[in-house]
Amino acid sequence: MRGTVKPLWLTEMVAVWGYVQRNYFLTKRYFMWEVVWLVYVTMNAMAITFIGAGAGEFGARDAKEFMTFLLVGALLWNYMSVLFDVLSETVSWERWEGTIEYTFMSPSSRVTHLLGMGFYAVVYGILQTALTLGVCYLFFDLDLSRANYGGALLVLTVASVSLVGFGIVAAVLPLLSPEKGQQVSYIVSSVLLLVSGVYYEISVLPEWMQAVAVFSPVTYALEGTRDALLEGAGLAELWESIRVLLVMGVVFVPLGIFIFHLGERYAKRTGKLKRSG
Numbered sequence: 001m002r003g004t005v006k007p008l009w010l011t012e013m014v015a016v017w018g019y020v021q022r023n024y025f026l027t028k029r030y031f032m033w034e035v036v037w038l039v040y041v042t043m044n045a046m047a048i049t050f051i052g053a054g055a056g057e058f059g060a061r062d063a064k065e066f067m068t069f070l071l072v073g074a075l076l077w078n079y080m081s082v083l084f085d086v087l088s089e090t091v092s093w094e095r096w097e098g099t100i101e102y103t104f105m106s107p108s109s110r111v112t113h114l115l116g117m118g119f120y121a122v123v124y125g126i127l128q129t130a131l132t133l134g135v136c137y138l139f140f141d142l143d144l145s146r147a148n149y150g151g152a153l154l155v156l157t158v159a160s161v162s163l164v165g166f167g168i169v170a171a172v173l174p175l176l177s178p179e180k181g182q183q184v185s186y187i188v189s190s191v192l193l194l195v196s197g198v199y200y201e202i203s204v205l206p207e208w209m210q211a212v213a214v215f216s217p218v219t220y221a222l223e224g225t226r227d228a229l230l231e232g233a234g235l236a237e238l239w240e241s242i243r244v245l246l247v248m249g250v251v252f253v254p255l256g257i258f259i260f261h262l263g264e265r266y267a268k269r270t271g272k273l274k275r276s277g
Contacts, residue, residue, distance in 0.1 A: 165252025
């Protein structure tokens with residue numbers, strides 16, 4: 001018996017529904033990516049809104065000063081992103097290249113391995129930041145007449161220690177989860193972007209966010225760097241930010257190395273090193 005021929009429009013609608021289902025299952029399979037971008041977009045939208053609030057804090061002050069304020073925040077944010085990317089993506093790169101097991105079998109200690117990556121990330125990040133600042137200086141009329149570049153570099157160098165500790169913690173995420181770890185590290189950096197006052201004064205944030213900002217090294221790095229570049233602050237004025245960053249460095253670097261050690265042991269025990277990212 002000959003089957004009933006379905007109308008063309010019905011066949012096409014079934015095909016459309018099939019593609020809808022396919023994309024649904026793809027979204028479900030890579031759900032962490034959706035979470036990452038949702039968090040990233042939300043954090044950026046909130047940050048932009050807080051920029052408006054921060055502009056109100058400046059009031060009638062010089063627009064050139066506010067532009068320089070924003071640029072310093074953007075430069076430090078880019079610098080922190082470089083540190084996080086170099087440290088966290090190293091595990092992913094080695095997984096793609098198939099060399100991660102050889103690295104972990106190297107006779108050098110894990111401290112040497114992580115600090116070596118951290119030193120490279122700091123040097124690379126500082127050079128990139130300095131180049132970016134130079135290019136921006138050519139294109140914009142920035143208020144850097146009182147800038148204490150040496151003081152800013154000192155604050156940035158001291159801040160790098162604690163940021164490397166954060167980066168090492170981020171580096172363990174792709175080690176624990178080849179599929180999702182790298183994405184989660186972006187969430188960490190976007191949260192730091194929101195609460196640390198990258199583009200606005202901390203005072204415009206809700207009180208609970210201000211409380212979180214106290215534990216972010218980016219907060220003190222921004223405070224010290226801006227004081228040095230915008231106000232020409234000397235070592236005496238910068239010491240408070242430097243002191244806090246030194247304490248954070250002493251805490252975060254050993255903590256980051258310890259967390260990475262635990263993550264490495266777990267990855268070896270569960271066979272995650274053999275999986276490609």
